[in-house]
Every structure is written in structure tokens, then in C-alpha cells.
Amino acid sequence: MTGSEKTKRPVQPGRWARTAVLYVVLSAAAIVVLFPFAWMIMTALKQPGTEFDPEFFPKQPTLENLKRVFTEFGFVRYFLNSSIVAVSSALFATLFASLAAYAFAFKNFILKEKVFAVIIASMMVPGLMYVVPQFAIINRLGWMNTYRAMIVPHLANVFGLFLLRQYMTTIPKSLIDAARIDGANDFQVYGRIVVPLALPVVATLFLLTFQFHWSNFLWQLIVTNKESLYTVPVGLSMFKQQHEQLYALKMAASAVSIVPISVIFVFAQRYFIEGVTKGAIKE
Amino acid sequence: MRYLVLAVCVTALLACTCAKEAVKEGVVITVWETYNSEERAVFLELVDRFHEVNSGITIEAVNIPFDGLEPKILTSLATQTAPDVARVDVGFLPKIAVRGALHPLDEYGVESIKDEIRPVALSSCVLDGKTYGMPDQVNGLCLFFNVDLFKAAGLDPETPPETWEEFVEYAKTITDRDKGVFGFGMRNSLWWSLPFIYSFGGDILTPDMSRCALADEGAVAGFQFKVDLYAKHGVEGGAWRSGGIRDDMGFQNGKYAMIFNGPWAVKGLQQAGIDFGVALIPSGPAGHATNVGGNNLVVFSTSEHPREATKFLMFIASRESQAKWANELGQIPVNVLADELIDFDSHPYLGVFMEQMKYAKPRPQIGGYPEIENDVNPEMQAALDGKKPVLAAMKSACEKVGVVLADEEALKASFKE
Helix, strand or coil: CCHHHHHHCCCCHHHHHHHHHHHHHHHHHHHHHHHHHHHHHHHHCCCCCCCCCCCCCCCCCCCHHHHHHHHCCCHHHHHHHHHHHHHHHHHHHHHHHHHHHHHHHHCCCCCHHHHHHHHHHHHHCCHHHHHHHHHHHHHHCCCCCCHHHHHHHHCCCHHHHHHHHHHHCCCCHHHHHHHHHCCCCHHHHHHHHHHHHCHHHHHHHHHHHHHHHHHCCHHHHHCCCCHHHCCHHHHHHCCECCCCECHHHHHHHHHHHHHHHHHHHHHHHHHHHHHHHHCCCCC | CHHHHHHHHHHHHHHHCCCCCCCCCCEEEEEEECCCHHHHHHHHHHHHHHHHHCCCEEEEEEECCHHHHHHHHHHHHHCCCCCCEEEEECCCHHHHHCCCCECCCHHHCCHHHHCCECHHHHHCCEECCEECEEEEEEECCEEEEEHHHHHHCCCCCCCCCCEHHHHHHHHHHHCECCCCEEEEECCCCHHHHHHHHHHCCCCCECCCCCCECCCCHHHHHHHHHHHHHHHCCCCECCCCCCCCCCHHHHHHCCCEEEEEECHHHHHHHHHCCCCEEEECCCEECCECCECCEEEEEEEECCCCCHHHHHHHHHHHCCHHHHHHHHHHHCCCCCEHHHHHHCCCCCCCCHHHHHHHHCCECCCCCCCCHHHHHHHHHHHHHHHHCCCCCHHHHHHHHHHHHHHHHHHHHHHHHHHHC
């Protein structure tokens, strides 16, 4: 099919059918993705003890689980903690990654490529390997049971550095040179030219790090020994006890825990999708 | 604008980290526990009582998610930041004890209370003659049966099956494949197979713990019987298969008339409005038998106050504490002197659970027990699936267990040096 055919024949039965098939397939995929979420919400509305009754809609829907999650189980505090940790981690990790990426993309210094290679190579080490040494450092610093312990060790984000540097190298050098000729210093070039141009990728990185920290479990569990510092994932795991799982409560808390990520995603969706495709093509 | 955001964040970050610690006087014992919210309420009451009679000792209880406890303990051991006391699963105790992470409590007077502790529970704390903890919970599997399904099949719920022969008979009467109802639902894992293995006279290891006994006559016969329930008699609903209806869910939904379960399941089933009964696990050629599960309180070797910590452990295991624990939570008291203080009217099933514990047999006290489970379970799965004859599966399981035992010897030798 060529472009000229398209303009000549406005109505194409084949095209209509194709669109219909596309919609059917997409709808089916959407149902597959959304069904577990729907199930989670329905379970959250069931009476405790009836979670496994073979029915989709609860017979006697109740908001009691939701209420108990916030009154009996301290999820207000857990949400506050998670927000503090995830927002500051994501902000600072993105900031540092973009600054470093700027240096690696536009500045010249000794052993630049080698240093970059070493940093990238560190991505090959599985994250779990860092847990004990990082924990030892945090402990010696006396940072146990602080927000710092949950935030600081994750601020150097190699993946983010790589992602942003790769994108920044696609920004025409002439643009940077033009700004320099106009008298802009490095921070001005970074803040006024590079970051705005790289905004989709920066926003993507922010989202990904936010999501990572929002759902991080193991690290936040081991550096805190106080319930007042527990984050949402740690709080959620309290519903799985040795012999029983409090499914209705767990689902109620889980349903609330996805709200921040969903809201941020909806607002940042434009950037996010742009960002994912932008990094892919190098012109 | 950008700098403003930055400044706000930095301030927020600094503000958040300034939480101050209150300084407590006297000895502070930190306890990592994994109780659920009801147990925790009773536990905190016991802590208050302990404080009343022991001024100068403060117990600080930290509630840890059950699944997070073991990684947290292992990390804290690697960095010498373990708490004074933790509540650990009976299967986890030997693993850390052989590595020298626990304080033996014998020198702090546990001898005086040992006679009162339920023997199966106490044995899960003892390793190479030393006592490494005090039990705080002990239980084992029993037979749960659905009263309605029994009645529907014309069986008397007052007389549950007493032997395995009767059990198969009952199960056959109940099984109705058209309705998807089965007499029994079971799990695959070594621990969940132990009632079969023990009641046929088998065991995991030989009594001197030198050799795997799973390929010996008793264990093979017991496990063969388990496999037959599904493959030969057709009375088991395939609950152990991936994608099958799990035993406890099937029991709640009236698909399986009988399952194995423990005291912890009672409340959930009552809440769900199920009419059910509890009986001893049917007896085999070697009589009645069941496995042992539960939790122990342990003192870590890094604790600066092992004497005070032990005092607290003994307080929790005492007759009065255990009577309160049993009466408020419906759990088996670890202290046998507490038995006479139990109100069986409010806990109708507790008597059966306690009776069953008389026939309970603890697992071998070796650090590699979790590895044994990991090695044996796939072999058992293959036998259940009919991919391997039972004897062949048990033999290859034993080969792997042999490796675990050799590793254990090497590990112990390295810690003795």
C-alpha cells in the first residue's frame, strides 16, 4: 500500500477491519493487565475470611479493611516515610546522575572514557552483593534507624548516568558552543540547555527511581529497627505472618500503595513514553 | 527555581534525620519478634509483668515482618549488630547455632526450668548438648476434617478415622470427582510428609545423624502411601501440584474433606464459618506420629547482657506466662505445668493438639536442615508426579542429603578450631 492510494480511496474496508482487530487485541491485553488490579481491589472489599470465596464481586462489600490498615496498622506513618524516602531519593539521584552525565558528555578530563567504563562495569555486580558492605558502612556511620540510611546509599545511579549520558551525546555540540560563545558557564549550559532538551529522559529517570524506592523492601527493612520508620513495602510484609496471610488487609493496603505511582505516571506519561523512545534512537 | 527546590529538599532531609533517642537507664534488652498483632498484644502484657518484677531491666520489643527476619538476622550477624534476643523458627536455630552466633544458656540457670518444658519443644533448642534457646511456641500437624462433608457422605464426624486404612476408606466414601470433592488435600514438602514417614517407622536421618534414612524401609513405605493417596486410591485432589487448589483453600471452599493443619489455622476457619473438627493424624504401622514446628527465643553471642536476657526467656517460658499465652491465644503451652491451668471450654481443639504433641518427633538438629528440604522436595515432587518410582526418588534425595551432612561436619570442624 502506497501513500497515493491512501489519499485516493478514503474508505477502505480492510483498514476498518484492521482497526477493529487492533482494538480487540489491545482491549484483551488491557484486561489481562488490569484484571489482577481489579481482583486486588475486590479482595480489599471482602470480609476477612471470605477472601477465597469463589466470587468476583464481594457479597457484602466493606471498607473496614481500609480503615483498619490506617488505624490499627500505622500505614499513615509508613506512607509518610515512603514518600520522604522515595521523593528525596528520586530527586537527588536524578540530579546527581544528570550532573555526572553532563560531565561525561561534554567535558574533557583525564581517563574520561576509562573511568566511564569502570563505572558502567559496576552495573554487572548484582545489587545484593552490596547489601552487607553498605550495611556495615551505614552502621559505622551511626546512621541506623534514620532516613539518611534509606536514601543516601542509592543516590549514585549508574544506570541513570548511562541513560542520560547516552542521550546528551545526541545533543548537537554546536548548540553548546553557541551558548558558550554567548557567555554561558557550565551550570547555565546544564540548566538552560541540556536539561530542558533532555527533559523526557530526566523525567523518565525520576519516575523509574521513584518507583524503585517506593517498592524497595530489603534495604529499608534491614536499616530500620523501629516501626515508626518502616516504609510501605515493609508494612505490607507484616500482613504475611508465619502461618496465615491477612489477604483482605494486605490487598487494601496494596491498593492504596499503588495510588502515588499511578498518579505520577498519569501526569508524567507524556514525558515517560517520549523518554523511552527517545533514548532508543541515536541520530 | 531549581535551586529553591534543591534547598527545600536539603532542609527536609536534614530535618528528618534529627530524631533523638531517649536514653534508658539500666540494662536494655532488644528483642526482635515476629508475633502477629494478637500475639504481640499478649506478649507486651507479659513484658509489662516482667518489668514489674525486674526493675533495672528494660525489654525493647521490635516487631519484624516474618519473612524479613532471617535476612535481617544474617545481615546483622555479618556486621555484629544483632539484637540481644530474637524469636526464630525452630528450623533456623541450628543453622545459626552451628556458626557460633548464639549464646549457650546453660550457665545462666536454665537447668532449673528444663524439666517443665515440653520435651519436643526443648529438644529443638538443644544442639550438641548445649541449650541455645527457650521455646516460645510449639506445634505440629493434626488432621482437620470438614463436618458437613462427613455428614453428606454418611460418615459420623464424632468418629474420625483412627488408622490409615480407615482414612483411605473414609476418603474414598467422600470423594466425588464429578463435584470436584476429594477426601484429602495435601502439600508436597519434606516437613509436610513427615507424619506419613514417621507413622510408618521412617525418619530423615538415622538416630546417630550419620546417614540419610529416607531410602530406608519405613520412610519409603510412608512416602509410598502418600503417593498412593493421589495416584492409586485417587482420593487426593492434587493440591500439591502447581496450579492445583491449595489444601487450606480447598478445605475452606469445601473441596477437600480432610487436610493436615495446625493450631494456627483454627481462628481463620472459625471466622470463615466452617464447621470442622480436629483429630489425631491416623496411625500407621509405627503408631501415631506428627512433626514439630514452632519458634524459639534465642540470645545472640554478641549480647552484652546474656544473663538478663536469659532471665527474660525463662520468664516467657514459665508456667504463669504460658498459661496466659495458651488461654488467650489458644496455643499449646511450652510449659507442661501450665497444662492444668488451661480453659479447654473456650479452646475446644487445644486438647487434641496437645494430645498430638505426645506423638511428635522433632527434626534432626542440624544447621543444614533448610538445604535438606530444598534437596528432597523436588525428588518428592517427581515421585508424586509419577516421573520417578518412590525408591529411586528417595535414593537420589539421600545422595544429596549425604552432601549436606558432609558440609555440616566440615563447617562444625572449622568452627571448633
